[in-house]
Amino acid sequence: MSRPKNPLRLLLLGIGAVLARLGLLAPERARETTDLAWPRIVTGLARMSKSVVDVAMVGVAVGPTAIAGMGFAGPYWGLTFAVGGGMAAGTIALVSQRYGAGAHDRLGQVVRSSVLLVTVVGVPVAALFWAAPTDLVGLLSDDLTAVAYGADYLRVLALGVPFAILNQIGSRVFVGVNDARTPMVVRSGGAVVNVGLNAALVFGLDMGVVGAALGTVVASALVTTTFAVGLTAGRLPGVGALPVSVDPTRRYVDRDTLSALVSIGLPVVGRSAVWTVARFPILAFVGLLGPNVVAAYVISRRIWGLMNTPGWGFGLAASSLVGQALGSDDEDGAATYGREITYFTAATYLLAAAVVALFAEPVVRGFVTDPASETVPVAVGLVYAACVAVVPQGVGQSIAGALDSTGDTRWPFYGRAIGMFCFAIPLTYLAATVPSFGLWGLYLAFLGESLPTALVNGYRFRTGRWRAISRTYRPAAGD
Numbered sequence: 001m002s003r004p005k006n007p008l009r010l011l012l013l014g015i016g017a018v019l020a021r022l023g024l025l026a027p028e029r030a031r032e033t034t035d036l037a038w039p040r041i042v043t044g045l046a047r048m049s050k051s052v053v054d055v056a057m058v059g060v061a062v063g064p065t066a067i068a069g070m071g072f073a074g075p076y077w078g079l080t081f082a083v084g085g086g087m088a089a090g091t092i093a094l095v096s097q098r099y100g101a102g103a104h105d106r107l108g109q110v111v112r113s114s115v116l117l118v119t120v121v122g123v124p125v126a127a128l129f130w131a132a133p134t135d136l137v138g139l140l141s142d143d144l145t146a147v148a149y150g151a152d153y154l155r156v157l158a159l160g161v162p163f164a165i166l167n168q169i170g171s172r173v174f175v176g177v178n179d180a181r182t183p184m185v186v187r188s189g190g191a192v193v194n195v196g197l198n199a200a201l202v203f204g205l206d207m208g209v210v211g212a213a214l215g216t217v218v219a220s221a222l223v224t225t226t227f228a229v230g231l232t233a234g235r236l237p238g239v240g241a242l243p244v245s246v247d248p249t250r251r252y253v254d255r256d257t258l259s260a261l262v263s264i265g266l267p268v269v270g271r272s273a274v275w276t277v278a279r280f281p282i283l284a285f286v287g288l289l290g291p292n293v294v295a296a297y298v299i300s301r302r303i304w305g306l307m308n309t310p311g312w313g314f315g316l317a318a319s320s321l322v323g324q325a326l327g328s329d330d331e332d333g334a335a336t337y338g339r340e341i342t343y344f345t346a347a348t349y350l351l352a353a354a355v356v357a358l359f360a361e362p363v364v365r366g367f368v369t370d371p372a373s374e375t376v377p378v379a380v381g382l383v384y385a386a387c388v389a390v391v392p393q394g395v396g397q398s399i400a401g402a403l404d405s406t407g408d409t410r411w412p413f414y415g416r417a418i419g420m421f422c423f424a425i426p427l428t429y430l431a432a433t434v435p436s437f438g439l440w441g442l443y444l445a446f447l448g449e450s451l452p453t454a455l456v457n458g459y460r461f462r463t464g465r466w467r468a469i470s471r472t473y474r475p476a477a478g479d
Contacts, residue, residue: 013031015344015347026336030344033340033344036316037317039313040175041310046192055070056366057202062208064373064375065143065146066208068141068291069145071294072140073151079125082272084118085272087118087261089265089319092176093319093406101328101474107177113258115169115252116253118165119162119166125161128158129154134148140280140287141283141284156210162224170223175319178324180313190223193219193222198212231245264473266409267410270413271417286428286431286432289432292373293375300382304383304386308390308393310348310394311345311393314344314394314398322337329474331467335464342402344398345398346395349390353387353388356386360384360387378439382439385443391450392447392450396453396457396458399460403461405470406470406473407472407473408460408470411460415455419452423445423452424446
């Protein structure tokens with residue numbers, strides 16, 4: 001079957017070729033990594049672009065205060081992805097190892113147990129968001145108008161919590177069996193539908209933040225339904241036969257599988273939740289600097305999210321390829337994959353950061369209608385800071401993906417916690433309370449968030465302790 005030809009894949013292959021000439025990356029591993037990473041990067045770009053468009057639409061239709069309200073609701077919605085992403089790390093680790101070992105008949109149990117686990121966790125989270133959105137958003141700001149916008153946004157998003165979590169499980173199942181294209185098609189299609197719905201709801205029906213949230217819920221439900229149909233039938237219209245199918249009528253409760261999912265996934269939930277929890281004091285401190293700074297911060301975080309999408313692809317490629325090597329008992333090969341994918345990640349991030357820095361101001365102006373707005377210069381400065389900090393962010397993400405597939409998920413959690421609680425939050429506090437420090441605190445907070453994680457993850461991977469840990473999760477080859 002011919003491989004898809006597209007600009008992103010060709011760009012990644014070009015970067016890989018340069019690294020191969022420098023002796024940092026084997027050509028065959030460059031191709032394998034590219035073929036798994038580029039569809040996930042496209043998915044991430046689509047999803048983050050959707051998020052950026054949401055903010056831009058609401059900013060144009062309603063104003064900066066509504067953007068601030070969405071920003072205050074953001075940490076709670078982020079809990080959804082902390083939970084889903086953590087459990088999905090366990091899913092891809094077990095799926096990739098079993099796929100690499102040829103134990104295809106054991107994939108269905110992993111999928112069913114993952115679905116059960118995230119549903120049990122996700123439903124109470126949704127209920128909380130629906131029942132008390134004003135109280136939750138009110139913890140972050142005393143701006144009643146912004147809180148009202150944020151509460152309206154969060155209450156509707158609550159309906160999409162279970163779908164958003166299940167979508168992450170579905171995506172990781174396919175990547176774990178070397179199929180990154182199917183989740184790209186499904187989730188990117190969902191993002192396109194989401195943008196169309198939001199345009200109709202925000203502008204056509206004048207529903208503001210409620211319209212933006214409702215579009216997200218409907219699109220998430222459609223993606224979940226598509227994954228469920230595809231995994232059950234083993235094929236999808238327009239995609240064809242899939243490499244995995246799951247019998248939904250067989251048992252969901254398997255003690256060993258659930259135990260492995262929790263032991264691998266719980267530290268990843270913690271790692272993701274660190275950023276989510278840290279956003280509460282960070283946004284509260286940023287809020288002390290005024291609504292224009294809050295809006296600028298929210299805009300810069302959306303742009304940071306776009307720049308960070310390559311890490312989603314490289315992190316999942318590392319999880320899949322390292323996990324498959326371990327499944328076939330090739331520990332040295334797993335180490336090589338982890339190391340070379342990290343080089344690939346760093347080179348890609350350096351290029352992306354340079355491009356965004358070059359066009360920072362026109363990108364920021366796309367979020368505001370007033371060319372003289374005080375939000376613009378603040379946001380541009382924050383985007384420049386993000387361009388510097390996003391490179392170690394990507395490196396840390398890639399190494400974390402490799403460690404996730406081994407089951408060694410605690411140290412990435414430690415690195416994230418150190419970065420957020422020892423550096424990012426204190427620096428943001430200084431920005432809000434020490435006038436002479438000013439916005440430099442916010443600039444440095446970006447780097448404080450990302451650099452410690454990269455250093456800790458890199459150290460842990462180099463120790464090789466993950467080799468012994470991975471042996472406790474691996475199936476015997478051919479089981």
